Amino acid sequence: MKTTTRVCNLCEAMCGLTVEHSAEEIHRIQANTQDVFSAGAYCPKSQGLADLYYDPDRIRRPLKRQGDEFVEITWDEAFTSITRKTKELQRQHGTSTIATYLGNPNSHHFGNLLALPFFLRSLRTRNKYSATSVDQLPHMLAAYLMFGHQMLIPIADVERTEYMLILGANPTVSNGSLLSGAGLSSRIKSISKRGGKVVVIDPRYTETAAVATEHHFIKPGTDAYFLAAIVQRLLVTPRLRHLETMVTGLGDLTNLINSLPLENIQTMTGISQEVVQNISEDLLRFDRAVCYGRVGVSTQRFGGVCQWLINTINILTGNLDREGGALFTRPAVDIVNLMAKSGSCGSFDRRRSRVRNLPEFSGELPAATLADEILTPGKGQVHGLFTIAGNPVLSLPNGPKLETALASLDLYVAIDFYRNETTRFAHYILPPVSPLERDHFDLVFNAFALRNQVRFSPRLIDPPGDSYDDWGILIELCSRLSASGNRLARWRQRAMARLLLRLGSRFVLDLALRIGPYRKQRMSLKKIAANPNGIDLGPLTPCLPGRLFTKHKMIELCPPPFVAAWTDLCTSSLQQSSGDRLVLVGRRSLKSNNSWMHNCPSLNKSRNQCYALLNTEDAFARGITDGTKIELSTDIGSITLPAKVSDKIMRGVVSVPHGWGHHRKGIKLSLASSTPGVSLNDILDDQAIDEFCGNAALVGQAVTVNRVDRS
Ligand code: SF4
The missing domain is CATH 3.40.228.10 (Dimethylsulfoxide Reductase, domain 2)
Incomplete structure (x- = not known):
């Protein structure tokens, strides 16, 4: 039995943990009181790390669709077939016929972040989407x-x-x-x-x-x-x-x-x-x-x-x-400077989406129009999709429309370890190992931290020999897909991918640390690993105009x-609650973050977290009391869920958490399916958008609320 320190990667807080474990078993997860950043703070979601490792629903081998079922195949079969079909589609319809969608968890995996630029370059698609445009x-x-x-x-x-x-x-x-x-x-x-x-x-x-x-x-x-x-x-x-x-x-x-x-x-x-x-x-x-x-x-x-x-x-x-x-901030791996050196400070409105004429941001198009790009025929239509650690059916507005779109694809590859509301439509599912079976380093969230510090979490459990982490999957795909461009470009891409596979993600991370802002202090992976509670790099300090x-x-x-x-x-008239309609806002609960957490036994024991919260007066006017089943309807659809009545919400407003709705056919999330809840995005309009920047307007949509027996 060993006790190893680790940084929790399940949300942005980056709490330091201690994990008691043996070669194949996790015994206990606790707060690390010695951690330089969190000093003993943590939350119940941390237990989800063990749940994820043990979860019998977690996919461990590549899956291929056969009719309505999935069958296991070897990694080589999966990579070979995916590469062949991707190239076929790109030959037929152009390289941008393959779209990509990145979910939020990518920001928590340094392996993904390091590999994604290579992977995306190997696809050469302009149809790139992510959860960014329904969020930050x-x-x-x-x-x-x-x-x-x-x-x-x-x-x-x-x-x-x-x-x-x-x-x-x-x-x-x-x-x-x-x-x-x-x-x-x-x-x-x-x-x-x-x-x-x-x-x-x-x-x-x-x-x-x-x-x-x-x-x-x-x-x-x-x-x-x-x-x-x-x-x-x-x-x-x-x-x-x-x-x-x-x-x-x-x-x-x-x-x-x-x-x-x-x-x-x-x-x-x-x-x-x-x-x-x-x-x-x-x-x-x-x-x-x-x-x-x-x-x-x-x-x-x-x-x-x-x-x-x-x-x-x-x-x-x-x-x-x-x-x-x-x-x-001034993090040990300075992604701001690294991105600037590679010419990625950002971009805005260099081009527009095909169907709805929405602006690109930083090379990506608004995710709220992904379904349109798949469903609308014509030159430039999306026929293939890679989703990486994302569940857009539950995360994007108008989930049902996206479901229709996903079902129509000629090729859908999901890099994910769950058969969830989105990946159930995939033709191939490539599962990476669970978080405790891979190294962890916060590339993104150290750039948003209250204090400069650096910590590294080596993997705690050796994954099975024939498994891949996210980095490995993306680089392997990259090495096989790099078949576009001229011969020299193809050779270069493949050689780079092979080199990266041999060097591994730790090597790239170490290099980024050695050339980072703390190079004079000889920052390196070895130095960080020698400090299991992390290294404090001091408070945030003024840095303008230099930065x-x-x-x-x-x-x-x-x-x-x-x-x-x-x-x-100045010229807009906002949609306000009127007459029978209320306006929708989201809600977050301590035991929920992303939809897959609903399959964690330690987080799914308590009472139903998926209920609609509405004001006492609004409830009274509709004959609604605590626990009444109510229907929320918009032009997109309707959902039915229990009500909770409270003065802690403004009159005219109804609040529903997002990420639920695990009742769909074909998913394999046993625990989540037993307390499915409903998806707020099943009734949110994908046409409601901040037209200026392309971010989805999820907040403030009007909804009709009725008791179920009166609707
Ligand atoms: S999920 Fe909880 S323990 Fe993990 S980083 Fe977030 S707040 Fe900390």
């Missing part, structure tokens, strides 16, 4: 347009701030997002304990609101107006401090923001002028203040504008790149694309 795209776009790099996302300095304004985020439950810091709940509580203030703006009185100083309900989808009203007030006496010489476009921004009359802010958002005034004053009164907004504000019709305005608030209060405000990637090394306050989006905002 607005953050990345704002970073790209304002600071010149899509990954230069400012991190709220929760540890040192005196005032935190939180919108559309519930870090007490999610444990932080684009804000990696284990134990965020107690860190947020500490702000008020040290005399500061935490203000939560949310249509729901969330678990974070419960530990905040103040909470205000906001009508879903109206955050851009609220943020604009704050910016209008800050522009009266902006306090740029050290940023004075680093910003450009202040005059243009002032003219633009003042062009929108916001006297009726209460009617528009539900938040009074007085509250807006007080918050604006507090943002300037506190020396160290920060505004942080996450998925609830990103996934709405003006989500792009929201993230631009949030950065603007932090700039106009002089709190960007300042202790206690919003700072940039800016904009043309003139200035922060762009008023980038032209946002001007166009602003015009849209």
